[in-house]
Amino acid sequence: MTVWRLEIARLWRTRRLVALLGVFLVLGFGEPVLTYYLPQLVNGETNGIKIVIPPATPAQALKGFSQNAAQLGILVVVIVAAASVALDARPALASFYRTRIRCPSLLILPRATAVAVASVVGLVLGSAAAWYETRVLIGYLSPARLAAGCGLEALWLVFSVVVVTTWATLVRSVLAVAGWSLATLLVLALLDSITAVAPWAPTALASGIQDLLPGGGGVPWRAVAVTAAATALLLAVATRLARSRRSDR
Amino acid sequence: MLGGVPLGGDGVPNNGEIALSASVVTVGLSKAYGSAQALTRVNLEVPTGALYGLIGPNGAGKTTLLEILAGLRLPTSGEVHLAAQRAAIGYCPDVAEFEPWLTATEVIDLSLSLLGQESTREAVATVLDLVGLGKSAHRRVGGFSRGMTTRLNLGAALVAQPQILLLDEPVASLDPLGRADILDLLASLAGQTTVIVSSHDLSGVEELCTDIGVLVGGRLLFQGRTADLLASVRGDRWLVEVRPPATTVLAMLSAAPWVSQVKETAPGRIELHAPTADQVESHLSRLLADAGARVVALSPVRPSLDEAFLALTAAPRDEGRS
Numbered sequence: 318m319t320v321w322r323l324e325i326a327r328l329w330r331t332r333r334l335v336a337l338l339g340v341f342l343v344l345g346f347g348e349p350v351l352t353y354y355l356p357q358l359v360n361g362e363t364n365g366i367k368i369v370i371p372p373a374t375p376a377q378a379l380k381g382f383s384q385n386a387a388q389l390g391i392l393v394v395v396i397v398a399a400a401s402v403a404l405d406a407r408p409a410l411a412s413f414y415r416t417r418i419r420c421p422s423l424l425i426l427p428r429a430t431a432v433a434v435a436s437v438v439g440l441v442l443g444s445a446a447a448w449y450e451t452r453v454l455i456g457y458l459s460p461a462r463l464a465a466g467c468g469l470e471a472l473w474l475v476f477s478v479v480v481v482t483t484w485a486t487l488v489r490s491v492l493a494v495a496g497w498s499l500a501t502l503l504v505l506a507l508l509d510s511i512t513a514v515a516p517w518a519p520t521a522l523a524s525g526i527q528d529l530l531p532g533g534g535g536v537p538w539r540a541v542a543v544t545a546a547a548t549a550l551l552l553a554v555a556t557r558l559a560r561s562r563r564s565d566r
Numbered sequence: 567m568l569g570g571v572p573l574g575g576d577g578v579p580n581n582g583e584i585a586l587s588a589s590v591v592t593v594g595l596s597k598a599y600g601s602a603q604a605l606t607r608v609n610l611e612v613p614t615g616a617l618y619g620l621i622g623p624n625g626a627g628k629t630t631l632l633e634i635l636a637g638l639r640l641p642t643s644g645e646v647h648l649a650a651q652r653a654a655i656g657y658c659p660d661v662a663e664f665e666p667w668l669t670a671t672e673v674i675d676l677s678l679s680l681l682g683q684e685s686t687r688e689a690v691a692t693v694l695d696l697v698g699l700g701k702s703a704h705r706r707v708g709g710f711s712r713g714m715t716t717r718l719n720l721g722a723a724l725v726a727q728p729q730i731l732l733l734d735e736p737v738a739s740l741d742p743l744g745r746a747d748i749l750d751l752l753a754s755l756a757g758q759t760t761v762i763v764s765s766h767d768l769s770g771v772e773e774l775c776t777d778i779g780v781l782v783g784g785r786l787l788f789q790g791r792t793a794d795l796l797a798s799v800r801g802d803r804w805l806v807e808v809r810p811p812a813t814t815v816l817a818m819l820s821a822a823p824w825v826s827q828v829k830e831t832a833p834g835r836i837e838l839h840a841p842t843a844d845q846v847e848s849h850l851s852r853l854l855a856d857a858g859a860r861v862v863a864l865s866p867v868r869p870s871l872d873e874a875f876l877a878l879t880a881a882p883r884d885e886g887r888s
Contacts, residue, residue: 318676318685323665330667409663413722416636416657417680 320424324401324431333397337435340393341443344385349378349450375451375458376530382447383526386440386470391477391502391523398432398481399495404559406491421559425482426552433478437471444526462529469525469541476519476544477502479551486558519544588649589614589730589760590635595644597630597784604630605784607644612777614649615757619775619792620764621875627784628764629660632732635762649760650730653681656723660735660764662715666708670699670718673707677722689725697721698747712739720748731761737770749774772796772871782879792871799874802826802840803867804850809860810834818857824849837867 318326328334356370402425405411414424444467448460481498488494508518515521521528521540528534590612597605605627612618620628633639634646636657648655664673671690678685694703697717702710707718716739723731736752737745749770755761756776765771771778771792778795780788788795808815810833819828819838824845828838840846843866854861 318668318672318679320680323668323676326667326672327665407663409659409661410665412633412636412638412657412659413662413664413677414680415638416655417653417677419652419682 320427321431324427327401327428328431328435331400333401333432334435336393337397337432338439338442340390341386341439342446343443344382344390345443345446346450348382348385349447349454352378352381352451353454373455375456376532378451378455379444379447379458379463379530380527382443383466383470383524386443386526387473387523390436390440390443391474392499394432394436394474394477395481395498395502396495397436398429398478399485399491399498401428401432402482402485403489403491403494404428404485405489406494422556425485425555425559429478429482429555433475436474436478440471440474441467458530462531463526465536466526466529469522469528469536472541472544472548473519473522473525476522476548476551479548479555483551483555483558486555516540517543519547587614588612589616590618590649590762591647592631592635593645593647595631595634595646596642597627597634597639598642603784605634605641608781608784608786609789610779610786611789612760612762614760616760616777617752617756617775618760618762618777618779619771620762620779620781621766621768621771621871622781623879624766625783626781628781629734631781632657632734632762632764635730636732648730650728653683653726654729656726656728656731658716658719658723658731658733658736660738662719664707664715664718664722667706669704669706670694670710670721671703673718674721674725678725681726683726693721693725696724696751698744713741713744716740717744717748720751728759731755731759733761733763735765735767736763737765737767745770768871768875778871780875780878788878795874795878796869796871799869799877802843802846803869804838804840804846805863805865805867806836806838806850806854806861807863808834808836808854809862812836812859815854815857815859818853822849822853834862 328337352373356372359368359370404414404421404425415421418424444463448458448463451458477498480501481494484494484497484501488497502520505518506520506523508514509520516537516539519540521537522544525537528537588611590610592608592610595605595608595610596603608627608631610631620631622628630639634641635648636655637652638657668676671694674690674693675685678689691700691703694700697720699714699717699721702714707715710718716736720733720736733752737748740748745767752761752763753774763771763775775792777790778788778792779786780795806815812830812834816828816830816836819825819836824840826839826841828836830836838846850864854864
């Protein structure tokens with residue numbers, strides 16, 4: 318059993334794959350339905366106040382999916398990634414691996430890759446579901462724009478998994494890894510409020526689908542470059558830290 | 567010549583080699599956790615192919631020492647010389663854990679794969695049979711008892727045919743039958759594999775190990791042949807068992823000038839101490855005949871490892887001796 322087969326088995330047998338695919342698929346199928354029926358649910362008159370919501374548009378439905386994927390989706394991805402890459406969370410299990418493998422990064426990288434790939438597959442399936450549901454219920458939108466936006470959000474997911482991987486080489490427990498990772502992503506999200514920094518921040522990719530919808534801001538190339546570079550840098554750091562770590566460090 | 571993976575105190579490979587017929591040598595090995603000293607200048611020397619018992623009370627530093635040898639911890643100072651590459655060193659922690667969603671077969675297979683060795687179904691099945699898990703080969707290990715996990719732990723180490731095997735409390739969680747099986751299995755490794763066993767089960771260590779190290783408070787108080795440690799305890803005790811009442815025999819033994827101490831530990835069961843074995847052998851049978859005792863059993867009492875350990879640890883010394 319190679320480490321790659323081990324990671325596929327981990328995703329499948331621990332139901333982590335179900336969690337990763339499930340969250341994006343539920344959002345993908347659910348958000349267009351909610352957007353479609355929202356005017357009917359909300360429109361009306363209560364205590365003399367009349368609420369009027371305009372009819373749903375395809376862009377609204379996909380924007381809703383993108384927003385929820387960036388919040389709920391990333392939360393699930395971080396928790397699943399932390400549970401997978403926190404190699405030293407269980408010392409007895411860690412000793413089984415550490416006494417057999419030359420370099421811990423040979424274990425951690427397949428784990429991170431498996432979670433990242435499963436997350437991206439989940440995002441793609443969820444986006445496809447959202448597009449299909451939107452087309453059936455609301456109207457047509459170019460799938461090319463959605464695919465490009467999906468690519469940006471996929472890069473954001475991969476970056477998030479690498480942030481988790483880096484934290485896993487610094488702290489031990491799953492809770493600590495997940496907590497510090499979420500805190501890091503939250504701090505990055507705060508950078509969005511600084512006008513000068515926002516175009517460069519990786520969090521700009523979290524709304525990739527929204528940016529490429531009609532009326533969006535287009536491809537945030539500066540954020541793409543920064544995120545790609547930061548992902549590579551963090552991977553190198555994680556690899557180095559994993560190699561030098563011992564049980565008592 | 568020892569090659570292997572010598573480590574300096576800073577964890578940097580040490581190029582120095584030591585010419586010894588030992589597989590594991592530590593030189594002045596010390597380990598501190600903050601202000602707590604876990605190991606102090608430990609000079610371990612484990613002969614190649616030996617079954618080496620590492621005994622000591624809780625907190626003596628046994629696990630720390632094994633973890634340093636396994637490469638899981640770095641020493642604060644001192645050197646470790648191992649006559650094997652890292653991949654040829656098996657380590658079984660006292661509490662083993664595996665991915666609960668893997669089967670026993672997959673764990674053994676994974677163990678080989680992680681070490682970069684080819685795995686065959688036959689090899690995996692043979693090892694599982696060897697450790698008594700043949701019937702549970704395809705069960706997920708999450709449902710294993712602690713004893714079964716311990717057996718799997720040993721199997722995962724043995725499958726790679728290690729040159730050095732480090733075992734931390736290998737029989738602690740096993741039932742008597744399982745304990746006997748594992749001790750037999752380890753005994754069968756003598757001469758082929760250098761085995762270091764850390765254990766509180768002194769009778770098991772006495773039964774199994776040819777060599778022994780006594781670690782107390784992070785210091786190696788004794789190191790050498792098990793027989794030498796046992797011989798260091800005065801062996802002048804004899805057990806006499808007669809049909810009760812033993813009043814006459816007791817009175818005569820108490821009066822005998824060659825008996826230093828005598829007591830009845832149970833009805834008819836008498837334990838006596840004598841300064842020399844010669845005097846007991848010369849006078850005891852005649853005394854029993856004179857007392858008209860009906861002798862059931864008569865034997866010298868061999869000191870156990872428990873007694874040797876207690877005698878040794880009662881007066882700890884600073885340095886280990888060979």
